Amino acid sequence: MINIIFLSVHQHYFCVKYKSTIMKPATLIPILVFAIVISCTNKNHTDNKTKGNTIEQNSKQEAENQGQASITDDISDSNALQVAKSLPDFTTLVTAIETAGVENSVVNVGPLTIFAPTNSAFDKLPSGTLENLVKPGNKEKLAYILKNHVAPANYPDSQLEKEAEKGRKLYMASGEYLNVLKKEDGLYVGDTKILKTVKVSNGWIHVIDDVIIPTNK
Amino acid sequence: MKTTFKLIMLLLSATFLLSSCGNNNGKSSGSDGALRSSNAEKVYVAPGEHDEFYAFMSGGYSGNLTVYGLPSGRMFKEIPVFSQFPTSGYGYSEETVPMLNTSFGFVPWDDSHHPDISQTNGELDGRWIFINGNNTPRIARISLKTFETEEIIEVPNSAGNHSSSFVTENTEYVVAGTRFSIPVPQKDMPISEYKGNFKGALSFIKVDQETGRMAIKFQVLMPGFNYDLSHPGRNKSHGWFFFTTYNTEEANSLLEVNASQNDKDFIAAINWKKIEEYVNNGGGKIMPTNYAHNVYDEHSHSATSTMIKEVLTVDPTEIPGAVYLLPTPKSPHGCDVDPSGEYIIGNGKLSADLTIHSFTKMLDAIENKKFDGDAYGIPILNFEDILAGTVKSGGLGPLHTEFDDKGNAYTTFFISSEVVKWKVGTWEVIDRKPTYYSVGHLMIPGGNSRKPFGKYVVAMNKITKDRYLPTGPELEHSAQLYDITGDKMELIYDFPTHGEPHYAAAIPADLIKDNSQKIYRLDENKHPYAVTNQSDAKVTRNGNEVHISMSMIRSHFTPDNIEGIKVGDKVYFHITNLEQDFDVPHGFAMIGANTSEILVMPGQTKTILWEPKQVGVWPFYCTDFCSALHQEMQGYIRVSPKESNIDLSWSLDGE
Numbered sequence: 001m002i003n004i005i006f007l008s009v010h011q012h013y014f015c016v017k018y019k020s021t022i023m024k025p026a027t028l029i030p031i032l033v034f035a036i037v038i039s040c041t042n043k044n045h046t047d048n049k050t051k052g053n054t055i056e057q058n059s060k061q062e063a064e065n066q067g068q069a070s071i072t073d074d075i076s077d078s079n080a081l082q083v084a085k086s087l088p089d090f091t092t093l094v095t096a097i098e099t100a101g102v103e104n105s106v107v108n109v110g111p112l113t114i115f116a117p118t119n120s121a122f123d124k125l126p127s128g129t130l131e132n133l134v135k136p137g138n139k140e141k142l143a144y145i146l147k148n149h150v151a152p153a154n155y156p157d158s159q160l161e162k163e164a165e166k167g168r169k170l171y172m173a174s175g176e177y178l179n180v181l182k183k184e185d186g187l188y189v190g191d192t193k194i195l196k197t198v199k200v201s202n203g204w205i206h207v208i209d210d211v212i213i214p215t216n217k
Numbered sequence: 218m219k220t221t222f223k224l225i226m227l228l229l230s231a232t233f234l235l236s237s238c239g240n241n242n243g244k245s246s247g248s249d250g251a252l253r254s255s256n257a258e259k260v261y262v263a264p265g266e267h268d269e270f271y272a273f274m275s276g277g278y279s280g281n282l283t284v285y286g287l288p289s290g291r292m293f294k295e296i297p298v299f300s301q302f303p304t305s306g307y308g309y310s311e312e313t314v315p316m317l318n319t320s321f322g323f324v325p326w327d328d329s330h331h332p333d334i335s336q337t338n339g340e341l342d343g344r345w346i347f348i349n350g351n352n353t354p355r356i357a358r359i360s361l362k363t364f365e366t367e368e369i370i371e372v373p374n375s376a377g378n379h380s381s382s383f384v385t386e387n388t389e390y391v392v393a394g395t396r397f398s399i400p401v402p403q404k405d406m407p408i409s410e411y412k413g414n415f416k417g418a419l420s421f422i423k424v425d426q427e428t429g430r431m432a433i434k435f436q437v438l439m440p441g442f443n444y445d446l447s448h449p450g451r452n453k454s455h456g457w458f459f460f461t462t463y464n465t466e467e468a469n470s471l472l473e474v475n476a477s478q479n480d481k482d483f484i485a486a487i488n489w490k491k492i493e494e495y496v497n498n499g500g501g502k503i504m505p506t507n508y509a510h511n512v513y514d515e516h517s518h519s520a521t522s523t524m525i526k527e528v529l530t531v532d533p534t535e536i537p538g539a540v541y542l543l544p545t546p547k548s549p550h551g552c553d554v555d556p557s558g559e560y561i562i563g564n565g566k567l568s569a570d571l572t573i574h575s576f577t578k579m580l581d582a583i584e585n586k587k588f589d590g591d592a593y594g595i596p597i598l599n600f601e602d603i604l605a606g607t608v609k610s611g612g613l614g615p616l617h618t619e620f621d622d623k624g625n626a627y628t629t630f631f632i633s634s635e636v637v638k639w640k641v642g643t644w645e646v647i648d649r650k651p652t653y654y655s656v657g658h659l660m661i662p663g664g665n666s667r668k669p670f671g672k673y674v675v676a677m678n679k680i681t682k683d684r685y686l687p688t689g690p691e692l693e694h695s696a697q698l699y700d701i702t703g704d705k706m707e708l709i710y711d712f713p714t715h716g717e718p719h720y721a722a723a724i725p726a727d728l729i730k731d732n733s734q735k736i737y738r739l740d741e742n743k744h745p746y747a748v749t750n751q752s753d754a755k756v757t758r759n760g761n762e763v764h765i766s767m768s769m770i771r772s773h774f775t776p777d778n779i780e781g782i783k784v785g786d787k788v789y790f791h792i793t794n795l796e797q798d799f800d801v802p803h804g805f806a807m808i809g810a811n812t813s814e815i816l817v818m819p820g821q822t823k824t825i826l827w828e829p830k831q832v833g834v835w836p837f838y839c840t841d842f843c844s845a846l847h848q849e850m851q852g853y854i855r856v857s858p859k860e861s862n863i864d865l866s867w868s869l870d871g872e
Contacts, residue, residue, distance in 0.1 A: 073735050073799055075735050075738070075799075076798045076799040076819075077797040077798055109771065109798075109801055109843065109844045109845075110771060110845060111771040111772055111845070111846060152846070153846065154770075154773070154846070162870070201796070201797060201798035201801075202798065
């Protein structure tokens with residue numbers, strides 16, 4: 001809504017601009033912001049997150065608040081993202097998911113099997129790797145690496161054992177395939193050991209201690 | 218120059234923003250011609266935003282209840298009530314078949330008419346909504362938490378259950394009146410002996426305040442008139458109930474002529490508190506009868522049907538002071554009571570005028586015995602002594618009246634196709650707007666309560682004609698939305714409605730939306746065939762009955778390969794949805810099933826019957842696009858010849 005108002009005013013500005021070239025955007029902005037603040041007070045806008053913020057932040061928040069990732073309720077089982085967010089071990093993963101803008105995919109009905117690297121897994125990456133990945137220009141690359149940890153499938157550990165026995169590979173959301181192996185001390189996927197398994201409403205989370213870098217990259 | 222320019226810009230911007238915000242709030246006066254173009258904004262609910270009101274429209278001949286948003290007119294759901302609904306399996310699944318049981322056996326359809334939302338202290342409370350089935354008389358109660366039909370009670374000694382299902386102001390009772398009088402009890406007799414022998418039963422159904430469970434407390438056996446519509450007294454008239462009558466001539470043929478002979482029919486005023494006291498003290502007569510009471514339990518996910526064999530009846534002449542007749546001109550149809558409870562409005566459907574009775578004057582006439590004879594021993598009050606006023610409408614064929622919160626009333630006129638707004642108390646006509654398409658009922662959210670929400674009126678038209686793109690001879694009926702916040706009504710939108718909405722009821726969304734059920738908890742599932750853990754899935758045989766206790770979760774059935782089924786078996790699929798996630802139902806369909814699919818909500822168990830008739834290997838699948846691997850959600854059943862000795866076996870992925 002604020003977006004619309006902003007654009008409307010902008011049109012006013014352009015109309016005027018054609019008549020006279022004196023006005024500069026810089027002088028106009030304070031007026032606009034002032035007008036918008038007034039208008040929002042009048043409107044009793046229910047979204048308190050928009051109060052006092054700049055226009056850019058407002059519109060960004062409104063856009064982000066759409067989609068399944070923003071929905072919570074107190075009775076449904078938690079989905080993969082909600083579980084990850086509730087655990088201190090996955091703060092880096094959650095930040096990466098949010099930075100890559102793939103939240104809505106992670107809460108999708110799936111079914112999804114997520115091999116979730118812990119914070120220490122990210123710490124093992126060569127220095128500078130993570131800092132580089134979270135830069136705005138590398139959003140797609142980051143998303144690709146994250147997708148390499150997600151299988152669009154229902155793989156509880158019992159099923160992974162079967163896959164290992166039958167020598168079947170796991171098809172990942174990145175388009176790559178991961179090997180799954182059963183060793184004496186447990187199950188391994190992409191050469192890293194599954195430490196723990198958590199059922200989530202839209203599939204499974206298997207905790208791992210390494211980031212699985214796609215082989216094709 | 219610069220300064221001037223800035224100033225102009227500021228003014229322009231501010232003006233523009235303020236006016237646009239006003240429009241977005243819907244606060245602009247609808248009567249302002251310059252803002253007429255803002256109608257689109259008034260009904261526009263942006264993607265992701267919610268409507269202000271839930272509107273529940275009766276489905277009429279669909280037998281169901283549909284849920285819409287106001288002001289957008291978007292349809293959210295069709296709730297199956299009296300009709301089988303293959304979409305969800307309602308009335309097909311083993312658990313819900315008992316919901317449609319009656320004393321006539323399984324009746325898979327009805328004609329649903331007048332929804333009414335439960336009230337506390339005369340205000341909408343959003344617990345339940347009731348609706349009547351006209352044809353095979355029934356009253357249903359629908360939960361406004363699950364949006365499912367939880368209970369249906371048949372009404373004995375009744376036919377054409379039309380003056381129903383209106384609630385008293387604390388939902389003490391939901392009331393059901395017969396439209397057609399009939400022999401009570403039913404018997405084989407000549408139709409021509411109707412007059413003086415048929416009875417009209419008005420049923421008072423007690424509602425348990427905790428569970429909502431309904432039970433017929435008593436039936437008032439009235440003279441053999443037609444009881445058309447009713448409304449409860451409220452506020453000062455709480456404790457009374459008012460029913461319009463027509464055919465006080467007691468004609469049994471060509472009623473269009475023979476039931477229009479009397480200049481006045483009656484509004485029957487029933488003092489139900491007095492009758493309640495009478496029956497609580499042992500009054501009334503128990504009559505043998507037979508009717509069904511069907512209750513759905515949300516934990517066993519199953520309905521049971523119980524036949525009840527007797528009903529308590531009351532002869533109104535045996536309770537002095539309980540029932541009076543208010544003369545009302547010209548075959549009144551709608552019977553409406555204003556929010557204060559003082560005025561009882563009779564809409565004489567062949568008249569140009571509305572007759573308004575005064576409750577205070579009625580009490581006075583009763584006290585001072587201002588009677589004008591009696592009908593079958595029931596006192597008729599003197600018309601002039603109870604009349605509060607007449608609305609000289611200038612229209613023709615008034616049907617129904619609703620009220621806003623500013624002392625105005627709104628009446629529909631069928632023949633002159635219009636809504637007329639008038640002032641309660643002065644009876645002056647303030648505004649009239651054509652509806653063009655033969656309007657029936659109208660509805661204001663909370664319009665049948667002490668506290669109406671006078672923002673919109675919805676007019677429900679019987680005819681659609683050219684209103685939308687043509688769809689062959691059968692058209693959905695049209696509803697019209699008027700903004701009534703200004704002095705003048707303003708038509709801002711119209712939208713098609715499913716079935717034939719007669720009455721409707723609406724409630725502010727805030728009163729119910731946060732209570733809406735999201736999932737059924739698996740740990741509360743008490744269905745006898747529930748599978749709460751995939752490893753508990755099993756198949757058992759008992760003679761030619763096979764019970765498959767199956768689970769589903771994204772994206773497979775357990776088991777999904779079953780062998781040992783034989784031609785002639787009765788195969789019951791008891792299917793539990795193991796999901797515990799909002800809005801993730803799974804469906805189940807079996808090739809050649811003579812029933813329907815079932816749509817199973819998270820945590821729920823449903824059962825559908827399949828009787829295999831052909832040898833072979835037959836697939837089943839999930840019908841609800843549940844997940845990315847929905848198309849993989851399937852299974853096979855091997856059907857062998859009747860005499861085969863293949864053992865029953867089942868598996869998932871070879872286990």
